[in-house]
Amino acid sequence: MVRSSLFIYLCSISSIILVMNEHEHEQAQAQAQAQAQQQNQLKLYSYWRSSCSCRIRMALNLKSVEYQYIPVNLLKGEQFSPEFQKLNPIGYVPVLVDGDIVISDSFAIFMYLEEKYPEIPLLPSDLAKKALNFQAANIVCSSIQPFQNATVLKYIEAKVGPDERIPWAKFHIEKGFEALEKLLTDGARRYATGNEVSMADVFVAPQLHYGTKRFDVDMAKFPLLTRLNEAYSELPEFRNAMPENQPDAPSA
């Protein structure tokens, strides 16, 4: 009797140990999997209010690509840290890290993503439409955003005067918006170059959000861009990429 109860006791102890080991093993496996997943995941160095970073957040969302968000606080000057300058010597966000591959500049990052994740294309196959997308994207990233960049605004403030900051940015944004309004008029449908969301939208949308809110741009002058902005506000992939929804946004 005593022997059989001892046997039952030992059996139950060993099965508890077995269950515990199994549980620990599963936990370790899940941890290793999560680690591996994180190591393989794209890393996006971004700042919540950066319109250039926002373009890439939108592209990644549209392509359903998960990524790790690494905040770089531009107000604290983290873009000038030696670690960040190793990734991007000019000290700007966004930077995308894909394993050993490091890419800075939103245009280059966009093109990389377009080739790496072609399943959800953001460039039309029609050559003329594709060229229109490149033009619209480039107006934003070469002829608008650089004039409102923090470094440039600081320079204007110091060399020309603090009151010139906003009018300077507003002038360049409106000049660019006038060009976009004309360039996109014929081809625009629901979105900038047709009924599908494309590269032009990914570059134009953050500029509309940013330009209208911070630089006192009179959007009444731009009916097409205003209409596009409304269409963008209905896209969850765009809404999720907006500054206020980023983990480093002040209220987040």
Ligand SMILES: N[C@@H](CCC(=O)N[C@@H](CS)C(=O)NCC(=O)O)C(=O)O
């Ligand atoms: N051509 C670059 C421009 C990048 C850029 O200007 N990034 C801004 C934020 S939108 C920045 O990091 N500014 C920091 C600074 O001026 O110190 C791109 O498209 O990625």
